[in-house]
Amino acid sequence: DTGVSQNPRHKITKRGQNVTFRCDPISEHNRLYWYRQTLGQGPEFLTYFQNEAQLEKSRLLSDRFSAERPKGSFSTLEIQRTEQGDSAMYLCASSGRGEQFFGPGTRLTVL
Amino acid sequence: AQSVTQLDSQVPVFEEAPVELRCNYSSSVSVYLFWYVQYPNQGLQLLLKYLSGSTLVKGINGFEAEFNKSQTSFHLRKPSVHISDTAEYFCAVILASGTYKYIFGTGTRLKVLA
Numbered sequence: 014d015t016g017v018s019q020n021p022r023h024k025i026t027k028r029g030q031n032v033t034f035r036c037d038p039i040s041e042h043n044r045l046y047w048y049r050q051t052l053g054q055g056p057e058f059l060t061y062f063q064n065e066a067q068l069e070k071s072r073l074l075s076d077r078f079s080a081e082r083p084k085g086s087f088s089t090l091e092i093q094r095t096e097q098g099d100s101a102m103y104l105c106a107s108s109g110r111g112e113q114f115f116g117p118g119t120r121l122t123v124l
Numbered sequence: 125a126q127s128v129t130q131l132d133s134q135v136p137v138f139e140e141a142p143v144e145l146r147c148n149y150s151s152s153v154s155v156y157l158f159w160y161v162q163y164p165n166q167g168l169q170l171l172l173k174y175l176s177g178s179t180l181v182k183g184i185n186g187f188e189a190e191f192n193k194s195q196t197s198f199h200l201r202k203p204s205v206h207i208s209d210t211a212e213y214f215c216a217v218i219l220a221s222g223t224y225k226y227i228f229g230t231g232t233r234l235k236v237l238a
Contacts, residue, residue, distance in 0.1 A: 044224070046226075053133075061225055104167060106168075112173055113226065114170075115167035117165075117166055
């Protein structure tokens with residue numbers, strides 16, 4: 014068990030570009046969560062998967078954001094037409110029936 | 125709706141002194157409570173959790189927390205801090221059913237001074 018991994022760890026992009034992040038959860042975990050953390054704030058819930066089904070999306074997740082979890086394993090979070098306000102740390106977490114285990118996050122900077 | 129309040133944004137404390145980081149929550153239904161620590165440029169690491177049972181919960185690195193239902197609080201304590209405890213600490217709640225998504229407080233930055 015190597016824990017939750019996220020790639021890339023850092024991403025710098027220009028406004029208007031599309032970006033995609035990947036999360037590999039702990040293998041036996043069926044629940045997967047995405048959170049966004051801005052400077053000086055706690056993480057905020059974005060979306061939740063149980064296996065391959067996306068069961069909840071936050072209102073923070075505008076139509077420029079899309080998340081997938083094909084085959085119930087890894088997940089991707091795509092942001093289209095990035096804006097400077099999208100700059101944040103994007104955290105992924107997975108869980109079985111207990112607490113969530115977090116990955117190291119992907120820090121996005123939109124110039 | 126549920127919410128979590130961490131009133132102290134920063135707490136400076138000298139090494140080997142005790143510390144308490146405050147957390148209050150609001151919820152009309154049963155919740156589970158957690159404390160996480162975040163070191164710079166890293167993800168969150170679980171310190172301790174309260175699901176049920178004894179209201180005094182012991183966690184890693186010498187931390188403990190007490191669940192107080194009447195005061196809707198879950199304060200984190202350590203009797204003697206070390207320089208290495210310098211980090212951001214987040215209190216979080218989840219509903220006892222449903223998606224189990226976390227609702228986090230805004231965090232408390234603990235700075236341990238030599």
